[in-house]
Amino acid sequence: MGTGRAGVITAWVMHGLSREGSDRTKWIVLTFTIIFWGLAFTAIKHAVQKLSPFELAFLRFLVADLLFILTVFLKGYRIRRKDIPTVFVLGFFGVTVYHVCLNAGEMYIPSGIASLIISTAPVFVLVLSAVFLKEGITYRKVAGIAIALVGVYVLSRPDSAGHLVGVLLVLISTISAAIYTVLGKSTLKRYSSGVLTSYVMLFGSVPLAIFAPSSFEKLLELDAVTILSVVFLGVFSTYLAYQGWYYVLKREEASRASVFLNAIPVVSIVAGSLLLSEPVTLSTLAGGTMILAGILMVLRAKS
Secondary structure (H helix, E strand, C coil): CHHHHHHHHHHHHHHHHHHHHHHHHHHHHHHHHHHHHHHHHHHHHHHCCCCCHHHHHHHHHHHHHHHHHHHHHHHCCCCCHHHHHHHHHHHHHHHHHHHHHHHHHCCCCCHHHHHHHHCCHHHHHHHHHHHHCCCCCCHHHHHHHHHHHHHHHHHHCCCCHHHHHHHHHHHHHHHHHHHHHHHHHHHCCCCCHHHHHHHHHHHHCHHHHHHHHHHHHHHCCCCHHHHHHHHHHHHHHHHHHHHHHHHHHCCCCHHHHHHHHHHHHHHHHHHHHHHHCCCCCHHHHHHHHHHHHHHHHHHHCCC
């Protein structure tokens, strides 16, 4: 009797330790995912000084696609032939338009401001979902959207015409990310996020192939830091970050995990200040605070 009771207690303790270890791993993975995505804006800002937005996008996904191809092969990922056009459209918005416009935008504005504008993607997802998917929208969500957009306006008050151009380009990138998310909702009913994202990344890279000749020509002239920036973007900010995000989503509620993504602009602003000497102005802090507050209202509001 005593031995049986001791065995139950031992099993309970071991289960608790195992769960605690799993939770610890989950939060470690989430932390590194946020860091990798936050540092992406810093790496892009450095790389676009030597590469065009198209060349940077091509080289980034050349690196990432090698890993995605390996994943597809090893895990046996497959998609139906009839879904190929849909996945290609998803790739066009989620990869081609998103990354080219983000790269181009960062030619004109600091990396921290770009990350704050990109963080408004959930706002545009909500708007598009309400319009096209007839999903519910509440007064609290509307208030959150308004606050976040006012924050974008504060950030977009131009120091120059180029600044405004940069903000508009990153906004196009943000809207493209929202379109990708909304269009992908129905497709995710047929595929896991890992399968869909792997093929989206691969198909979305196809339009960038026309920039291969100039990209390889530039590659021979790049300094070591720029090459490392491209490799970091491809391996850490693209492939590993997406794998890490899916690892977390399997073990945590999406709504709760998404709140932590608001830390990405913080990483970007700090990294931009330390590594690129980007100024942190009062308008950056005010606009950024409004954007993050608005997004939190949207994420926490009940339908």
